[in-house]
Amino acid sequence: MFQDEELIQEFTVESRAHLASLESLLLEIEGAGDDFDMELVNTVFRAVHSVKGAAGFLGFTAINSLAHSLENVLNLVRNRKLRPTPEIVNLLLNASDQLRDLVENVKDSNQRDIGAWVEELDAISLEEPQREIAFTPINVSQSPAEPTDSKVVRSQDGRVEQPSVQVRSKPSDTSIRVHVAVLDQLMNLAGELVLSRNQLLSAVAAKEREGLEAIAGRVDLVTSELQETIMQTRMQPIGVVFGRFPRVVRDLSRKLGKQCNLVIEGDDVEVDKTIVEALGDPLTHLVRNSVDHGIEMPECREQHGKAAEGQVRLRAFHQAGKVCIRIEDDGGGIDPARLKTKAVEKGIIDTETAFSMSDTEALRLIFAPGFSTASQITDVSGRGVGMDVVRTNIEQLGGTVDVESVLGSGTAIHITLPLTLAIVPSMIVACSGERYAIPQANIAELVRVTPADRELRIGNLHGAEVLRLRGTLLPLIRLRNALGFESTTGSNPRQGHSNILVIETGQLRYAIEVDAIHDNEEIVVKPLGKHIRDLGYVAGATILGDGYVALILDLVGIALHCNLRAVDMQDRTSGSESVVNEEVHRMLFFKNHPMEAFAVPMAMVARIERIRREEVKTVGDQHILVYRGHSLPILRVEQHLRAMPPCEPSEFEYVIVFRVQDREVGLIAPVLGDIRDIHMRIDSTTLREPGVLGSLVVDGETTRVLDLVELVRIKHPTWGVEYQARQSESRTTPPTVMLAEDSDFFRSHVTRTLESEGFRVISASDGMDAWERMQSVFQEIDVLITDIEMPRMNGLELAQAIRSSPSTASLPIIALTSLASDEDRKRGSRVGINEYQVKMDPNTLVEAVRRLSGAIS
Amino acid sequence: MNSTQTPYVTFRCGDSLFGIDIGCVQEINRCLSLTSIPLAPPFVRGVANLRGDVVTMLDLRILMEQPRVESNIHQRSLILHSDGETFGLWVDSVSDIVEIDSDDIVSPPSNIEPSVARLVLGVYSHDSRLILLLDPDALFATTVSLER
Structure with missing residues (x-):
């Protein structure tokens, strides 16, 4: 059979368009019940009729005869001789699926056996006069139209078995419609x-x-506009994918005996063709999940005071240059506790991890490989495609997926996708004289390690290099080595700073060192030739602004190449031996002069106020801010420290308000920075001066950490004395405190703070040291202050030892730690720790010592 | 006997003269700036930007088991097609275009290196010089399979 290729192509495209609308129209007809809109039926009829006509002309007999039978049934509906009951609509839907299947495989459509379908349809149209009166659903339930197990029924009947929908397995279209x-x-x-x-x-x-x-x-100008317009031709409305879901939800909820309504919003949002094509499977899975696992049975919903009909909302919208898709249901939600139990049972996480996991983290367990939430695997959602596959699919598209859930009221899956795959925002880096592109989507952050910091930040564990980053250890790969270039000398070959990128690709998180970091560039991905396509570490190539080719690195490939296993990638928490001292502290950063950065521990900060500059009055040599009916003493960094004044006074300033002893004091912070968790690896010598604890390097910038208590003492030396006088009225002998702390910095800082309050301090360098010293002097000790993370014997072990020895069992214990979550507290109180103090708020610490030592009556 | 004259591009690599059917050659370029590919097979000299397409450059010297030379101004790259892909062949220098009668092509002598023989269609004697005629498809296929 000779056919003009182009003509067939046209027929396929046109028929596809006709048939695409069929599904939603039929569903609408069904939804309207007896008073359906006749115009809808006419539209369906016309669509089928056009397909029939064209197929007849081109000699596609199978399509022609199926369309003909379909048309006959539709004609009955049109003439009001047949009621569009759900059963009839079901049959029509399945027949139109079959028709679409034939159209998609148009070339061999004539070889397909469609006899069963034609028979089924003809049976209705022929026996209609009777059926109109005595319609029985039993008749039809045996028909191939039943969606649940139509295949089985047909094969039992000995008829030819044909999968009902094959559309998805076809390769992606090579042609596209452009406006x-x-x-x-x-x-x-x-x-x-x-x-x-x-x-x-x-x-x-x-x-x-x-x-x-x-x-x-x-x-x-013309080139960039041209590029934009060409990109536009690739854009397609996401409704192309969304269109199939009303049917999916309808069929599935019927099958499960649930009532479910699908609301679609934003189906006109346009995304790249490749994304539209690749979204089908993951979205189908998510929507099915919402109906299957999310929405409860009607009775159950009513018991919980919800409408019997559940709702699934599918929304697409643009946000910050990306496309977001949300699948929300108002179902039962996900129970994080149950997820944790499941995950532990399945060996995905250990009990310890489960214990310290937040609810949000627990919810994300659904994306872990090998995790299925349904206690029983249903044939609906548990078909071997788990949420991990969904996540992988989305991540392959350069997107992310997250879950939110409120137990009892619903779940939302949030997908973020790039607008297009053809242009990838990337970071251009250099290594061994060549430039490489790293997709920004994979870059979590950039870390610059100065030579001075290198010892501290880059560690070596049995030959494996690691980067210490905010209390976690990340495997460190040197790109130079990974790409097989000879590394120059030794392990730290270069004198300058190290440029490190923290990479996040799905489950892998690692650090990679490059020679230099150049710039961000929006790159166009070009395919590579056969010889180098499968090298593993390259994802493609791009042409840079100067015409040179740069390879795009495949970061998963590099990790595999360097034998990083997923297991290595997991963040090591600060609990492990190697990161003792690497305690994380929340610091507030600010700048006085633009060149000088300062930080104060957040624990000290009561609040931050924004004030007008002129609100600060000068009285004598004091600066005072009158607010809330009080006068707040104001400190300025440049007046008490070796610091430059802010260069341009602005109208507004920020005041960091903190408490020292029983007074409030404000510190002017002209330019506020971030609040960040950082390691307290403080250099307490170089920049030490009264009022400055020391310095640390943050993002390559030397930042001075202020000692607010000392700063106040410089300015108001009499306050401390007055305060002690006030306090000493209520106490007789000064209490003695034993302090177990492995960080020299903190030990001296806490000792100074406590001694300034009149306490006697016996310090110990770790838990073991404290335990040994305690044996001789325990009678003198009123309170023990201990760090938690310490080498040899940690704070918890120390507390346990103390509680189990009769002589020391009643000693009050204060734990001083940088992390005090509820779990930590629970663990601490189990071993007998009386109180938790977060490093480092001197006031509450002093107060706690006083309270526990009985110094306050 | 019908014999056909076909133009061949001839080029040098080391001490030998090679030829390729001009119909297989899309263009001849001066030294394109190459980006080297770490961990690639040795005969891949790099990739180049050919008017917006990224093209792999094969080094004929390495394929002919001769020592690699640094880039110089005489070198040229022949852009060829095979198996739906465009690739480049990096040669020492390009010589003349020679009309070769298909009847005058003889099969390569048996003492030629097997690794080279695979890439050679035949030998043609031209003004007392021998030209090894290369098969572009074999060049491409062999190198892909060599890599495996």
Whole structure:
């Protein structure tokens, strides 16, 4: 059979368009019940009729006869001789699926056996006069139209078995429909480009320099516009994917005996064709999940005071240059505790991890490989495709997926996708003289390690290099080594700083060192030739602004190449031996002069106020801010420390308000920075001065950490004395405190604080040291203050030892730690710790010592 | 006997003269700036930007088991097609275009290196010089399979 290829192609495209609308129309007809809109039926009829006509003309007999039978049944409905009951609509839907299947495989459609379908449809149209009166659903339930197990029924009948929907397995379309307006614009732009080229050529020929700039500007403009417009031709409304879900939800809820309504919003949001094509499977899975696991049975919903009909909302919208898709249901929600139990049972996490996991983290367990939430695997959602596959699919598209859930009221899955895959925002890095592109989506952060910091930040564990980052250890790969270049000398070859990127790819998190970090560039991905396509560490290539080719690194490939296993990638928490001292502290950063950065521990900060500059009054040599009916003493960094004043006074300033002893004091912070968790690896010598605890390097910037208590003492030396006088009225002998702390910095800081309050302090360098010293002097000790993370014997072990020895069992214990979550507290109180103090709030610590030592009556 | 004259591009690599059917050659370029590919097979000299396409450059010297040379101004790259892909062949220098009668092509002598023989269609004697005629498809296929 000779056929014009183009004609067939046209037929397929056209029929596909006709049939695509069929499903939603039929569902609408069904939904309306007896008073359905006749116009809808007419539309369906016309669509089927067009397909039939064209198929007949081209000689596709199978399509023609199936469409004909379908048309007959529709005609009955049209003439009100047949009621569109759910059963009838079901049959029509399945028949139209079959029709679509034939259209998709148009070339061999004539070889398909569609006899069963034609028979089924004809049976209805022929025996209609009777059926109109005595319609029995039993009749139809045996028909191939039943969605649940139609295949089985048919094969039992000995009829030819045919899968009902094959559309999804077909390879992605190679042609695309483009709006004429877009095409016109492309033509215009191409014309512009030709014009600019001519100008450029003549300018170059005439060797005139002046005109060149203007032409270059023009070329620049036209090119970027051209690129944008070409990208537009790739954009398709996401509704193409969403369109199939009303049917999915309808069929599934019927099958499960649930009542479920699907609301679709934003189906006109446009995304790249490749994304639209790749979204089908993961979204189908998520929508099915919402119906299957999310929405409860009607009775159950009513018991919980909800409407019997559940709702699944599918929303697409643009946000911050990305496309977001949310699948929300108002079902039962996910129980994080149950997830944890499941995950532990399945060996995905250990009990310890489960214990310290927050609810949000627990919810994300559903994306872990090998995790299925349904206690029984249903044939609906548990078909071997888990949420981990969904996550992998989405991540392959350069997107992310997250889950939110409120137990009892519903679950939302949130997907974020890039607008297009063809252009990838990337970071250009250099290694061994070549440049490489790393997709920004994979970069969590950039870390710059100065030579001074290198010892501290880069560790070596049995030959494996690790980066210490905020209390976690990340495997460190040197790109130079990974790519097989000889590393120059030793392990720290270079004198300058190290440029490190923290990479996040799904489950892998690691650090990679490169020679230099250049710039961000929006790169266009180009395929690589056969010889180098499968090298493993390259994902493709791109052409940089200067015309050179740069390889795009495949970061998962590099990790595999370097034998990083997923297990290595998991963050090591600060509990492990190697990161003792690497305690995380929340610091507030600010700048006085733009060149000078300062930080104060957040624990000290009561609040931050924004004030007008002129609100600060000068009284004598004091600065005072009158607010809330009080006068607040104000400190300025440059007046008490070796620091430059802020360069340009602005109208507004921030005041960091903190408490020292029983007074409030404000510190002017002209430019506020971040609040960040950082390691307290403080250099307490170089920049030490009264009022400054020491310095640390944050993002390559030396930051001075202020000692607010000391700062106040410099300014108001009499306060401390007055305060002690006030306090000493209520106490007789000064209490003695034993302090177990392994960090020299904290030990001296806490000792100083306590001694300034009049306490006697016996310090010990770790738990073991404290335990040994205690044996001789325990009678003198009123309170023990202990750090938790310490080498040899940690705070918990120390507390346990103390509680189990009769002589010391009643000693009050204060744990001083940088992390005090509820879990920590629970663990602490189990071993007998009386109180938890977060490092480092001197006031509450002193107060606690006083309270526990009985110094306050 | 009908004999056909076909133009061949001839080029040098080491001491030998090679030829390729001009119909297989898309273009001949001066040294394109190459980006080297770490961990790639040795005969991959790098990739180049050929008007927006990224093209793999094969080094004929390495394929002919001769020592690699640094880039110089005489070198040229022949852009060829095979198996739906465009690739480049990096040669020492390009010589003449020679009309070769298909009847005058003889099969390569048996003492030629097997690794080289696989890439050679035949030998043609031209003004007392021998030209090894290369098969572009074999070049491409062999190198892909060599890598495996």
